[in-house]
Amino acid sequence: MKKLLFLLVLYTYSLSDSHIFVYHRFGDSKHSSTNTSLEQLKTQFEYFKKHNYKVVPLEDILNKVRKKEDIPSNWVALTIDDSFKSFYTNGLPLFKKYNYPFSIYVYIEAVQRNFKDFTSWDELREINKYGTIGLHSYAHDHLLKISNDELIKDTKKALELFEKNLGFIPDTYVYPYGEYNQRIEDTIKSFGFKAVLNQSSGSVTKYSDVYDINRIALVGNTNIKHKLRYKTLRMDWIEPKSYPKDGILTKVVAKVDPKIKKLKLYVTGHGWRDIKVKNGLVNETLNVKLKRTRSRIILGTDVFTISTKLLIKN
Numbered sequence: 001m002k003k004l005l006f007l008l009v010l011y012t013y014s015l016s017d018s019h020i021f022v023y024h025r026f027g028d029s030k031h032s033s034t035n036t037s038l039e040q041l042k043t044q045f046e047y048f049k050k051h052n053y054k055v056v057p058l059e060d061i062l063n064k065v066r067k068k069e070d071i072p073s074n075w076v077a078l079t080i081d082d083s084f085k086s087f088y089t090n091g092l093p094l095f096k097k098y099n100y101p102f103s104i105y106v107y108i109e110a111v112q113r114n115f116k117d118f119t120s121w122d123e124l125r126e127i128n129k130y131g132t133i134g135l136h137s138y139a140h141d142h143l144l145k146i147s148n149d150e151l152i153k154d155t156k157k158a159l160e161l162f163e164k165n166l167g168f169i170p171d172t173y174v175y176p177y178g179e180y181n182q183r184i185e186d187t188i189k190s191f192g193f194k195a196v197l198n199q200s201s202g203s204v205t206k207y208s209d210v211y212d213i214n215r216i217a218l219v220g221n222t223n224i225k226h227k228l229r230y231k232t233l234r235m236d237w238i239e240p241k242s243y244p245k246d247g248i249l250t251k252v253v254a255k256v257d258p259k260i261k262k263l264k265l266y267v268t269g270h271g272w273r274d275i276k277v278k279n280g281l282v283n284e285t286l287n288v289k290l291k292r293t294r295s296r297i298i299l300g301t302d303v304f305t306i307s308t309k310l311l312i313k314n
């Protein structure tokens with residue numbers, strides 16, 4: 001019995017899949033699609049406590065990724081996008097009460113121009129005492145819809161105002177709407193950020209790319225237990241590399257562990273299908289029309305052990 005228990009514990013903690021979550025608004029029921037009520041937040045925090053999850057600074061996970069070291073699977077990091085006022089007024093007191101670190105991502109224009117519903121620079125300086133602050137662009141555009149010159153201009157302006165008001169240069173960047181492609185990733189990287197975070201559900205492991213870190217959205221009555229089940233399927237994506245010009249997804253090609261004989265494949269709007277894998281190669285002909293301008297292709301051994309490719313129409 002003892003041996004079985006030992007094996008179970010070993011199994012649970014040797015997978016090394018950590019999780020990074022993203023919140024938006026707190027206790028703000030006017031915006032239900034991005035809101036987490038304080039009751040829900042408390043339930044999630046209690047879940048972490050009760051089940052031995054350790055809420056660590058985001059930087060601790062990123063450092064493990066950089067050093068390619070195993071990340072304890074009970075590590076969790078919490079991020080907050082957009083710097084809404086409701087984090088300062090409603091969310092922050094609870095983070096302080098639990099002594100949970102966090103990273104907040106600032107939509108610079110909203111703060112600079114005093115948009116209603118957003119924090120002020122003063123409030124951000126106060127927030128900075130308890131967590132770290134990163135960049136979430138100046139104008140919060142859909143980055144695929146602006147030119148590369150505009151993206152560079154947006155980022156420069158954001159960095160200038162960030163440094164002027166907060167006194168330091170941010171280490172990390174978060175894409176508005178979680179939308180990006182290789183060109184955008186390369187441009188953002190060229191500014192010297194030490195990490196870039198997306199918004200694709202999945203875990204973070206020592207094999208993650210520090211410039212493409214998964215984050216799982218938490219909104220409303222999310223089942224936190226389910227979200228913590230996400231694991232990473234290690235694989236190399238070969239095709240597709242980007243959104244097909246004619247919108248037809250002809251096939252999916254990827255390399256996986258040769259021990260894997262079958263997988264599940266998901267395409268947004270087309271659901272899941274079972275596919276066969278031969279000698280570690282996924283080579284699935286699809287010829288399906290992508291239904292959305294923002295589509296995800298997911299390969300997984302089940303719906304939780306996955307790798308995701310996000311395709312966005314340019």
Ligand SMILES: [Zn+2]
Pocket residue numbers: 081082136140175176177
């Ligand atoms: Zn945002």
